[in-house]
Amino acid sequence: MRPSAVRLLNILVPIKRAVDYAVKIRVNPEQTGIDLNVKHSMNPFDEIAVEEAVRIRERLKDAVKSIKVVTIGPPKSAETLRTALAMGADSAVHVEIPESAPSPEPLGVAKTLKALIERQKEGVDVVILGKQAIDDDAGQTGQMLAGLMGWSQATFASKVEVNPEQKVANITREIDGGLEELRCKLPVIITTDLRQVQLLNEPRYASLPNIMKAKKKPVEKLTAAELGVDITPRLETIKVTEPPKRVGGGKVANVDELLAKLKEAGITGKRA
Amino acid sequence: MASKVTRLRALALYKELHRLGRDYEPSYDFHGKLRRLFEKNRNLTDDEEIEKALRFGEYIKNETLALYSLRKYRHLKRMYPSNSTSDT
Numbered sequence: 264m265r266p267s268a269v270r271l272l273n274i275l276v277p278i279k280r281a282v283d284y285a286v287k288i289r290v291n292p293e294q295t296g297i298d299l300n301v302k303h304s305m306n307p308f309d310e311i312a313v314e315e316a317v318r319i320r321e322r323l324k325d326a327v328k329s330i331k332v333v334t335i336g337p338p339k340s341a342e343t344l345r346t347a348l349a350m351g352a353d354s355a356v357h358v359e360i361p362e363s364a365p366s367p368e369p370l371g372v373a374k375t376l377k378a379l380i381e382r383q384k385e386g387v388d389v390v391i392l393g394k395q396a397i398d399d400d401a402g403q404t405g406q407m408l409a410g411l412m413g414w415s416q417a418t419f420a421s422k423v424e425v426n427p428e429q430k431v432a433n434i435t436r437e438i439d440g441g442l443e444e445l446r447c448k449l450p451v452i453i454t455t456d457l458r459q460v461q462l463l464n465e466p467r468y469a470s471l472p473n474i475m476k477a478k479k480k481p482v483e484k485l486t487a488a489e490l491g492v493d494i495t496p497r498l499e500t501i502k503v504t505e506p507p508k509r510v511g512g513g514k515v516a517n518v519d520e521l522l523a524k525l526k527e528a529g530i531t532g533k534r535a
Numbered sequence: 536m537a538s539k540v541t542r543l544r545a546l547a548l549y550k551e552l553h554r555l556g557r558d559y560e561p562s563y564d565f566h567g568k569l570r571r572l573f574e575k576n577r578n579l580t581d582d583e584e585i586e587k588a589l590r591f592g593e594y595i596k597n598e599t600l601a602l603y604s605l606r607k608y609r610h611l612k613r614m615y616p617s618n619s620t621s622d623t
Contacts (some may be wrong), residue, residue: 284607284610284611284614285606285607285610307607307611398616457611457615465604468600470545470551471550471551471554472547499573
């Protein structure tokens with residue numbers, strides 16, 4: 264049972280090492296997925312999440328006890344954790360999966376995060392993660408985690424204000440047609456969005472000195488088995504293909520030609 | 536180099552710029568230009584000139600960072616365009 268006295272906040276930021284945003288995605292020759300032999304970097308939405316966590320601490324100062332980042336991925340994901348630590352996180356957890364293992368599915372990720380949260384002796388008050396990964400665009404992990412934990416959730420957040428005394432978070436969400444303001448009781452799951460007009464925040468650059476300092480920050484290594492979670496995929500991908508090539512449009516020289524082409528297409532402008 | 540301190544600063548700046556240059560358009564030869572510009576100034580002794588050169592290096596670093604963030608912003612905006620039915 265959590266004591267009702269004002270407690271310091273513990274923030275958890277799950278991040279993903281995803282295909283880099285600038286890479287041209289190609290389907291692999293077997294048509295089972297995309298070519299993964301390309302540059303990877305931290306999912307941009309997760310960068311925004313890390314930045315938001317660091318900014319929350321900058322605003323609330325001592326009210327934030329710790330910012331922990333976690334990733335589920337192959338050994339190379341350790342670099343992504345290092346970048347997050349360089350941006351301001353205090354410690355990291357690397358749930359390592361073998362290099363050859365398939366990428367975990369959102370449900371597997373959510374279950375792993377749940378097991379990790381329950382393992383945290385000091386509890387977790389805020390989980391901030393990207394709304395989706397740019398390589399699979401699933402957009403499910405945050406919501407699934409909220410469901411599994413029974414916690415409040417605010418997805419597609421474009422503005423976050425945490426109030427530790429009242430144990431609530433006021434969050435503005437991007438929805439179709441505008442913005443929605445929510446007040447969520449802690450603990451809360453927040454997924455970060457790219458605001459249409461501007462980013463929720465501009466993630467800071469991880470400078471070389473900070474990267475070196477980050478090497479000293481603790482990184483706990485775990486496996487899914489140690490957490491008691493089975494992350495074998497439940498979905499079978501049957502086929503992956505590229506979208507059909509765009510057929511070029513044609514240019515017309517004048518209005519008469521335009522009318523002729525429209526007529527050809529069966530558009531006469533006369534009532535049927 | 537005039538002093539140990541400025542030497543360390545120059546080295547740190549070089550390392551940082553070198554790391555940044557990895558993501559630059561390869562045909563621009565960022566690393567080549569970086570090295571040449573630093574070598575051109577290797578024998579500076581006047582404190583003010585050294586300071587000016589270091590400041591210029593910082594300026595280039597910030598410009599490059601700005602370019603990268605703009606590039607990323609543009610990419611992401613194109614990948615996730617605003618919903619055509621919304622007002623934003």
